[in-house]
Amino acid sequence: xxxLDLSTASWxxxxxxxxxxxxxxxxxxxxxxxxxPLGTDALTARAVAxxxxxxxxxxxxxxxxxxxxxxxxxxxxAGTLWVSPETFRAYVSEVIESLAYQGWEKVIVVNGHGGNxxxxxxxxxxxxxxxxxxxxxxxxxxxxEDRSEMGHGGPIETALLRGTHPELVREGRxxxxxxxxxxxxxxxxxxxxxxxxxxxxxxxxxVGDPGSEATNDGERGEALLAEAAAALxxxxxxxxxxxxxxxxRK
Ligand SMILES: [Zn+2]
Numbered sequence: 001x002x003x004l005d006l007s008t009a010s011w012x013x014x015x016x017x018x019x020x021x022x023x024x025x026x027x028x029x030x031x032x033x034x035x036x037p038l039g040t041d042a043l044t045a046r047a048v049a050x051x052x053x054x055x056x057x058x059x060x061x062x063x064x065x066x067x068x069x070x071x072x073x074x075x076x077x078a079g080t081l082w083v084s085p086e087t088f089r090a091y092v093s094e095v096i097e098s099l100a101y102q103g104w105e106k107v108i109v110v111n112g113h114g115g116n117x118x119x120x121x122x123x124x125x126x127x128x129x130x131x132x133x134x135x136x137x138x139x140x141x142x143x144x145e146d147r148s149e150m151g152h153g154g155p156i157e158t159a160l161l162r163g164t165h166p167e168l169v170r171e172g173r174x175x176x177x178x179x180x181x182x183x184x185x186x187x188x189x190x191x192x193x194x195x196x197x198x199x200x201x202x203x204x205x206x207v208g209d210p211g212s213e214a215t216n217d218g219e220r221g222e223a224l225l226a227e228a229a230a231a232l233x234x235x236x237x238x239x240x241x242x243x244x245x246x247x248x249r250k
Contacts, residue, residue: 002059003053003054003056003059003060003061003062004017004059004060004061004062005062006061006062006063006064007062007064014061014102017059017061017103018059019061019102019103019104019105020058020059020103020104020105020106020240021058021059021060021061021104021106021107021108021236021239021240022060022061022062022063022099022104022106022107022108023049023052023053023060023061023062023063023107023108023109023110023232023236024063024066024092024095024096024099024107024108024109024110025042025045025046025048025049025062025063025064025065025066025109025110025111025112026042026045026065026066026069026092026109026110026111026112026113026116026120027039027040027041027042027043027044027045027046027065027066027067027068027069027111027112027113028041028042028067028068028069028070028071028082028112028113028115028116029041029042029067029068029069029071029079029080029081030071030074030077030079030080030081030082030113031074031077031078031079031080031153031198031205032152032153032157032205032206033152033153033173033177033181033204033205033206033210034170034173034176034177034204034205035153035158035169035170035171035173035174035176035177035206035210036153036157036158036161036168036169036170036210037161037165037168038079038080039067040112040153040157040161041069041112041113042065042066042067042112043112043161043164043165043168044112044140044157044160044161044164045065045110045111045112045113045140046065046112047160047164047165047225048110048112048140048225048228048229048232049062049065049110049232050062051225051226051228051229051232052110052228052229052230052231052232052233052235052236053232053233053236054229055229055230055232055233056232056233056236056237056240057237058236058237058240060236061099061104063095063099063107066091066092066095068081068082068083069082069083069088069113069115069116070082070083070084070085070088070113070115070116070119071113071115072197073115073196073197073198074197074198074199074205075197076197076198076199077198077199077205085118085119088116088119089119089122089123092109092119092120092123093123093126093127093132096109096123096124096127096132096133096135097127097132097133099133100132100133105133105134105244106133106134106135106239106240106242106244107133107134107135107136108135108136108137108138108232108235108236108239109124109135109136109137109138110138110140110232111137111138111139111140112139112140112141114139114141114150117137117139120137120139121137123135124136124137128244128246129246131245131246134239134242134244136235136239138231138232138235140228140231140232141156141228143227143228143231143232144156144224144227144228144231145227146224149208149214150208151184151185151206151207151208152185152198152202152205152206152207152208153177153205153206153207153208153210154181154206154207154208154209154210154215155208155209155210155212155214155215156208156224157210158174158210158215159214159215159217159220159221159224160221160224160225161221162218162220162221163220163221163222163224163225164221164225174210174211175211176204177204177205177206177210177211178204178206178209178210178211179203179204180202180203180204180206181202181203181204181206181207181208181209181210182201182202182206182207183207183208184207184208185198185201185207186201187200187201
């Protein structure tokens with residue numbers, strides 16, 4: 001069974017699809033330093049979702065990308081958009097419920113933004129326990145070996161976008177991105193992050209060096225995409241096989 005892209009399929013194409021398993025990319029529209037686009041998290045989620053669906057033998061439905069997430073922590077940087085966690089949970093839940101109504105009762109949310117993590121875990125758990133769908137979040141940068149280098153607009157995202165959307169990486173602004181970048185996310189004391197907004201600890205908006213030697217390896221972006229896509233494909237294969245009804249009460 002071929003994959004089905006809901007953004008370009010007709011309703012008759014959708015009707016002819018076997019149903020079962022869908023992938024919903026979810027991103028954010030927020031600052032990623034002077035060198036990367038505001039849409040980075042939506043673009044990377046989409047790229048990983050497409051590559052994962054392609055690498056998977058099950059016929060998966062690819063839903064349109066949700067472009068705005070939970071990102072108020074970046075609001076001091078121009079162009080950043082966000083919705084409240086309540087709105088996000090309700091909206092993404094209803095998108096998943098409509099996929100389930102259309103026959104795609106298993107939904108993997110492919111997430112590109114750290115700020116969406118808690119809400120996605122919560123809403124997917126609720127939908128699954130209420131048997132409205134079987135939904136799981138997959139965050140691509142948690143599935144890669146180098147995840148400690150994730151940062152923000154840093155080595156990993158810069159390398160991945162060089163691989164997927166090189167025309168959107170402003171190479172001439174990498175130096176500007178490095179000036180005033182933070183080494184790590186937040187300001188931590190006793191396991192508590194004192195900074196509520198990213199502008200408290202990064203001037204350029206960047207965390208982690210986007211000009212590091214490893215980032216500049218021209219093949220890193222492709223390798224990251226392949227690694228994330230293989231992880232997603234393995235998850236899709238496992239979920240396609242899985243019996244997802246809730247266990248009976250003991
Ligand atoms: Zn990002």
